[in-house]
Amino acid sequence: MRDPTSLLRSATRRAKSDVANKLVSMFLHELSRTVARTWRYRVDGEDYRKLVLQWFENNCPYCSRPLAEPHCIVEHLDGMNRYRAGLHVAGNVLVACKRCNSEKRRDDSLERLLLADSGWASFLAHDGTRCQERCQTCSYWRSIWTDELERKAKLAGNSERIRSFRGAFPEFEAILPAIREALPDALRKLYSDCQAFAQHEIRTLLAAIDTITSNAETEKSGAVGDGQTANGGSPRL
Numbered sequence: 001m002r003d004p005t006s007l008l009r010s011a012t013r014r015a016k017s018d019v020a021n022k023l024v025s026m027f028l029h030e031l032s033r034t035v036a037r038t039w040r041y042r043v044d045g046e047d048y049r050k051l052v053l054q055w056f057e058n059n060c061p062y063c064s065r066p067l068a069e070p071h072c073i074v075e076h077l078d079g080m081n082r083y084r085a086g087l088h089v090a091g092n093v094l095v096a097c098k099r100c101n102s103e104k105r106r107d108d109s110l111e112r113l114l115l116a117d118s119g120w121a122s123f124l125a126h127d128g129t130r131c132q133e134r135c136q137t138c139s140y141w142r143s144i145w146t147d148e149l150e151r152k153a154k155l156a157g158n159s160e161r162i163r164s165f166r167g168a169f170p171e172f173e174a175i176l177p178a179i180r181e182a183l184p185d186a187l188r189k190l191y192s193d194c195q196a197f198a199q200h201e202i203r204t205l206l207a208a209i210d211t212i213t214s215n216a217e218t219e220k221s222g223a224v225g226d227g228q229t230a231n232g233g234s235p236r237l
C-alpha cells in the first residue's frame with residue numbers, strides 16, 4: 001500500500017507529464033490532418049468505419065469478441081504517444097473493445113518493446129511463452145482463450161489479419177518507414193522541451209506569487225502598526 005505522500009507526489013508528477021502528453025497528441029493529430037489530406041479514406045468518414053467493421057467482421061481485431069456499444073472504442077494500432085508515434089489516419093485507426101484498448105496500453109507505454117517492433121504486434125505477441133509468469137497481458141489472453149494451442153493460433157491469426165488490413169492502405173504504408181524513423185526522436189524532444197518549459201513557467205509564477213503575498217503580508221502588518229498610531233493604540237474596525 002502506498003502512503004498518501006507518495007500518492008500526492010505521483011499525482012503532481014502526472015499533472016506535469018499530462019501537459020507534455022497533450023502537446024504530443026495535438027502535434028500528432030495536426031500531422032495526421034496534413035499527411036492524409038489527399039488520401040482516399042478519411043478516418044471520420046462513414047465508409048471508413050464500415051470498411052473497418054467489415055474487415056474484422058464486427059469483432060474486436062485483438063480478442064475476436066463481438067463489438068457492441070457501449071463497450072467499443074476508436075483505437076489506434078500504433079498508439080498516439082511519444083514512443084509509438086501513431087497517427088490518426090486510415091490504416092492506423094480501427095474499432096476495438098474497451099478492454100483490449102485498455103490492456104494494450106501497457107505495451108504502448110513502454111519506451112522499448114521486447115516482443116515486437118510495434119505496440120499492437122507486441123500486445124498480440126504475449127502468448128504466454130516469452131514473458132515472466134506474472135505478466136498481466138499474458139494472463140489477460142489466458143483469460144480469453146484458456147487452451148494454449150487455440151490462444152497461440154488466435155493471436156497469430158489476428159496479428160496476420162491486422163497486418164493485411166494495413167496493407168489495404170498503400171498511402172499509409174508508404175509513409176510508415178519515414179514516420180518510424182523520424183518521429184520518435186522529434187516527439188521525445190517535444191515532450192522534454194514542454195516539460196522543461198512547464199517547470200520553468202511554474203517556478204517563475206510561484207516566485208512572482210511569493211513576492212506578491214510576502215509584500216501583502218508586510219503591508220498588512222504595516223497597516224496594523226499605522227492604525228495603532230492613528231487611534232492611540234487600538235485599530236479601527
Ligand SMILES: [Zn+2]
Binds near residue numbers: 064
Ligand atoms: Zn478486444
Ligand SMILES: [Zn+2]
Binds near residue numbers: 126130131135138139
Ligand atoms: Zn506477456
